[in-house]
Amino acid sequence: MTTELCNSPWSSTRIYVAGNVASIDDRNYTAAYWTQGNVPSTSSGDVNSGQPWVSGVACKPASLAAQTLDPDSNFSPATLQFLKDNTGFDGEQWNNIMKLINKPEQDSLDWTKYYGYCENIHDDRGYTIGIFGATTGGPNDDGPDAPTLFKEYDAASGASSPSIQGGLSRIGVHGSMSGSILKISDSAKVFCGKINGLQSNAAWREAMWRTFYKVYISYSVQQASQRGFDDALTVGSFVDTALNQGATGDSGSLEGLLSRSGNSSDEKTFMATFYAQRTKIVDTNDYNQSPNGKNRVKEWSTLMNEGITDLKNCDADVIKVTSWTMH
Structure with a gap:
């Protein structure tokens, strides 16, 4: 029997809403409703208990790689500043975006090995x-x-x-x-x-990020921004779609999917439709071998449902959503 991986540790300052998951003392807990400051281990029960947390199964802590402990070290100072200036996201956020992207591409979270x-x-x-x-x-x-x-x-x-x-x-x-x-x-x-x-060539790495930005990231940030969305998870979802299926062009591209995702100004509502639309087409021969594509989309949608939209302090959550088997 496989033991469930722990989500990221509970934080006393974070606001949790229904469906969010946090861990404490090697056990996962799911929020039953809006809660802040309530310790899951002492404020939990079954689904009908009325407590803010629903106790889950025992879990094992995720093993964190060195690149996770110091995410800025995965980027040159120039690249890090370039990304901050042009996207507003820092090294931790881009490191998590790249881990989520690299799992279905290379079956690894260690994306820095693939320059x-x-x-x-x-x-x-x-x-x-x-x-x-x-x-x-x-x-x-x-x-x-x-x-x-x-x-x-x-x-x-x-x-x-x-x-x-x-x-x-x-x-x-x-x-x-x-x-x-x-x-x-x-x-x-x-x-x-x-x-x-x-x-390990510094100029090559810099060129890689400049190209990545020009071809995929810039368009993704623009599309999120014009809809009033600024979460790292949303931008990362768009970038992953663009590099996997094309930024613009046919109905399967990011542009095509966005055109079929409605016009809700609520980010979570819009993204739920976007993920549903992408799931319909992602496991085709043009994009991903089944069921890799659906798992690829599920990485992002699970984090969205759990409220981990800024991709900060979520190392264990990223490991958990990428713990699926590649085919």
Whole structure:
């Protein structure tokens, strides 16, 4: 029998509403209604007890990785400041967003290991590269983002007139643009070997985040903001959708899903519809192998239902919602 993981520890200052979960003394408790300052272990009972907390099963504390204990250390000072200035979210929030994104991408919460990731996963999108899966393009992707990444790398490396070719040359690989598609002329072994070698390259990491922002994050922040939403969980949900299904374009893209999610000004209500719409289409061959897509959406929707919208002080909760099996 598998022991349930503990949610993040109960806080005396946090406001909990019905459905929120917190742990204390290795047991999870679910809030029955609005409550603050009531210790779950002494203010709980069964569902009909009238107490503010409903006692759950015993749980085991989540094991926290070093990157969680000091989330700012996962970013360069320049990247951290760039993200704060342009999104309003700090290192802890972006670290949690990236953990939630990386689970269904790489089956790991240690997203920092994938700056040098490179693979042709034979999805007709060319090579997939880095922490957000930049692609070189192909029949299933006529708007790839890897060309922007290589140009940004050239810029981050000091080029006065950055170019795609300049970035490729700095890495020591060969390719050319065919319309919007970047055709790599090196073998997969050579090309991915060179990309793997950039894992700890500071300019490459900076270029990765600048590209990530330009292609996916900026649009996601804009779409949340124009609806009056400013929670890290909402923006992260949009970013995950955009990089997995495209920011704009067909009905499955972030743009398409948003158009079918209603116009509620209540963030939780809007996002419940958004998650329901995404769940309908996410497990298709174009996006995720079933049931990975539904689990991918469930990560975000569970945190939303539990009121963990700022993605702060929620390390155990993130571990818990990502403790599903990849297929």
